[in-house]
Amino acid sequence: MAAAEATSEIRKQALLVFDSEEEVSVSLAKYTAELSEKFVREKGAFTAVLSGGTLIETLRKLTEPPYLESVDWAKWHIFWVDERVVPKDHKDSNYKLAFDGFLSKVAIPSNQVYAINDTLSAEGAAEDYETVLKHLVNAGLLPLSSVTGYPVFDLMLLGMGPDGHIASLFPGHPLLNEREKWVTFIKDSPKPPPERITFTLPVIKSSAYVAMVVTGAGEVHAVSKALGSEKRSSDLLPVEMASLEDGEFTWFTDKAAVSMLKDKASM
Numbered sequence: 264m265a266a267a268e269a270t271s272e273i274r275k276q277a278l279l280v281f282d283s284e285e286e287v288s289v290s291l292a293k294y295t296a297e298l299s300e301k302f303v304r305e306k307g308a309f310t311a312v313l314s315g316g317t318l319i320e321t322l323r324k325l326t327e328p329p330y331l332e333s334v335d336w337a338k339w340h341i342f343w344v345d346e347r348v349v350p351k352d353h354k355d356s357n358y359k360l361a362f363d364g365f366l367s368k369v370a371i372p373s374n375q376v377y378a379i380n381d382t383l384s385a386e387g388a389a390e391d392y393e394t395v396l397k398h399l400v401n402a403g404l405l406p407l408s409s410v411t412g413y414p415v416f417d418l419m420l421l422g423m424g425p426d427g428h429i430a431s432l433f434p435g436h437p438l439l440n441e442r443e444k445w446v447t448f449i450k451d452s453p454k455p456p457p458e459r460i461t462f463t464l465p466v467i468k469s470s471a472y473v474a475m476v477v478t479g480a481g482e483v484h485a486v487s488k489a490l491g492s493e494k495r496s497s498d499l500l501p502v503e504m505a506s507l508e509d510g511e512f513t514w515f516t517d518k519a520a521v522s523m524l525k526d527k528a529s530m
C-alpha cells in the first residue's frame with residue numbers, strides 16, 4: 264500500500280479522546296449497546312468479535328445497569344479475533360479472560376459463543392474456526408461483503424499492542440499478507456504464548472464497525488505513528504493496515520494513550 268493511500272484511508276477514522284479509562288469504559292458501553300440495538304432491530308442478531316488484553320476490563324460497564332437489563336443479550340453472537348492455542352481454562356486463554364470478566368455476567372446463550380476447539384493443533388483449530396464461520400454464512404448469520412467477499416461482522420472490539428499489533432497480526436510478519444484464508448494460525452508469535460489462531464487482515468477490514476480501544480501509556484508510540492500527521496513510512500504497523508473497506512472505525516482512547524500525539528485536530 265502506498266504511503267499516500269494510507270494517509271487518506273486513516274483519515275476516515277474517528278478519534279475519541281476521554282479524560283480517563285473510566286470514561287472510555289462508559290462511552291464504549293453506550294456505543295456497543297447502541298450498535299447492538301441497531302443490528303438486532305435491522306436483522307434480529309448482533310455479531311460481536313472480542314480480542315484479549317485489557318479490552319475485556321474496559322468492557323465492564325456493559326455488564327452493569329442499565330445495559331445488563333436493556334441489552335438484548337439473547338441475540339448476541341460472540342467470536343474471537345484471536346485466541347491462544349491453550350485449553351479454555353488456561354490462564355492464557357482469551358476465552359477464559361472474556362468469560363471471567365464479561366460473558367459470565369450477561370445472558371448470551373452458550374451455543375452463540377464461538378470459542379476455538381481447544382483439542383486441536385494450531386492449524387486444526389484455525390481450519391475448524393473457519394469452517395464454523397462458513398456454516399454461519401450458509402445459515403444466514405454472517406453476510407459476505409459485496410465489496411470484498413469476506414464475512415462481515417457487526418462490531419469488532421479490538422485492542423492494540425505496544426508494537427502496533429492487532430489480533431495476532433504482528434509487524435513485519437508474513438501472516439499480514441494472507442488473502443485466501445479467513446482464519447489462520449501462528450506458531451512464532453513474538454508475544455507469548457507463541458501458538459495462536461487469528462482472523463486475517465481482510466476479514467478485519469471487512470467489518471461494519473471497529474472500536475479500537477487503547478488506554479494508558481503503554482502504546483503511546485504506536486498511537487502516535489498510527490494517528491500522527493507526519494509523513495507515513497512505507498512499513499505500516501498492522502493497525503495502520505486495518506482501515507475498513509466499507510465500515511466505521513473509531514478509536515476509543517484516554518489522554519495517556521494519545522499523550523505523544525501532537526495534532527489531534529488532524530483527524
Ligand SMILES: O=C(O)[C@H](O)[C@@H](O)[C@H](O)[C@H](O)COP(=O)(O)O
Binds near residue numbers: 346425
Ligand atoms: O491475544 C492477545 O494477545 C490479544 O488479543 C492481543 O491481540 C491484544 O488485544 C493486544 O495485545 C492488546 O493488548 P493490551 O490491551 O493488553 O495492550
